[in-house]
Amino acid sequence: MVEIDPADNTAPPAGGKRFAPLWEPPPAPTRGRPARVNRTQIVDAAVAIADERGLDAVSMRSVARALGVGTMTLYSHVPSRDHLIDAMIDRAYADFALPDPDLPWRTALETYARGYFSLLRSHSWLLTVNTWRMPLAPHVFDADEAAFRILVDTGLTANQVVETIGIVRQAVSGFARAAAAEIADERDQGTDYEAYWSAQTDFWENTFDPARYPTMTRLWTMGAFDDAATPFDLRIGALLDTIELLIERAGGSGTAVPSFDECVRMSGPDPAGCADVDTADA
Template sequence: MDPDAAATPDGRGASAAPPPDGGGASATSDRDPAPAHRFVPLWESPEPSRRGRPARVTRGEIVDAAVAIADADGLDAVSMRSVARALDVGTMTLYSHVPGRVELVDAMVDRAYADFTLPDPDLAWRPALEQYARSSWTMLRSHPWLLDLNSWRYPLAPHVFDAEEAGYRILIDTGLSPTQVVETIAVINSTVVGFARSAAAEDADQRADGTDYQAYWEGTTAFWEHTFDPSRYPSITRLWTTGVFESAATPFELRIGSLLDTVALLIERAQAEGGTDIPAFDVCMERLEGDGEAPS
């Protein structure tokens, strides 16, 4: 997918709640005081070709290079200078396409979300929600630097909206209330982020000490045999004797079956109580336009 090929707003603009999946540190400390203007370039079409000497680099190439640096060395390694060096151009060349690092990181997030595989809209809610979660997991494993950003302040970018829209679409007509739809997607997002953080931390430890996950736990046998006190931890002991920890997920697995079972119970209960009929899109737009509150 072309990272510059942004979905076009419908003429009324776009508005959405912040991604409800928690977040880490802020992307930068020098935030643009007018974020609405900052995000406009993310919705623009690819740069038209100019007459005369062709541009040495394109905005898409700059963003791709920045993402590659972050994927390999982390977000802190991304600077206008490091990106220019990777592209073998002068640093000032980049400023013709990207105003600065803040805007570059915005574009990087949108580019990462271009890799988010949207669930098949024809799937039933459960396989669709699992596909949504696994798409998020795959994206975060491919671009772990996303975990360093504050997802409550993700850029208002087309591919970010595409993923958010896909999540809500899965549940919006299941009978859940609007609050339940938003909170359920928030829990799914938070769960995936938690698994992805664990995987990223395990990756870092393995790089640091050269010991993989299995070898680490095999090295703790003496502790379990001579130090661990079953009587102090009876619940752990009872579960241990069932063998459940032998089959428990590793940091590199995403297991959400039990969570989906809980969502199924919510939907069943909502439908048994008559469900919530969330107004159709056309009805919502008529109301907004009638109230003079349509986005512009």
């Protein structure tokens, strides 16, 4: 049973105050006895718990226990469980191996996808995080910037860039979720992926009816399932092919996304003003 501290459920501060410590962690106290733990140790301990037992196992009390300190010791560094989870996500995203900006878009996008898959495999608890409410955190922003940069100058519209990256992320998270489920089944059932399917020979020989499933039979005859992705593979070649066709069809005919310099020149230092730039001559 997960232990929950009442203070863990404290509503986070409104506005940017919730995320400010992710960008500029508060300085360590200069008075009194030296702190027994610091913010980095607290976040790392919480990530370790989540990696081993899932996000539900993380509470201020469980982290304090792992560090061998009292629960109240944590609150001088992390005000609540919500703040702690924000910091955990940002810490996990620091492990995201991002593509080189100079790579061709297709190579870069595949590198990004594989990096994301590796991230979700290493920190599978990220699959339980609401991706529509990700913390406004530097390493999360670094990953977003790297992803959008891959496609922003390919001729796709701004909306297509954002939507396409979203589709890639959803595809990758689906593979990662399948891998996590397979690991759980292997642990609970004591049978790995290969052994499970090898044990199903009797079904294919005596139960499966090819006439009822002619399409599957045709594909099987051609060996299509021999090379199909397993839960531990990331096969996104077909998706990349589709994106390539989308880019070719765009052919630069869409509304170009203005450069950063154009945004600054036309709208001042606030990049959000990019929407006001007239791109008719871009």
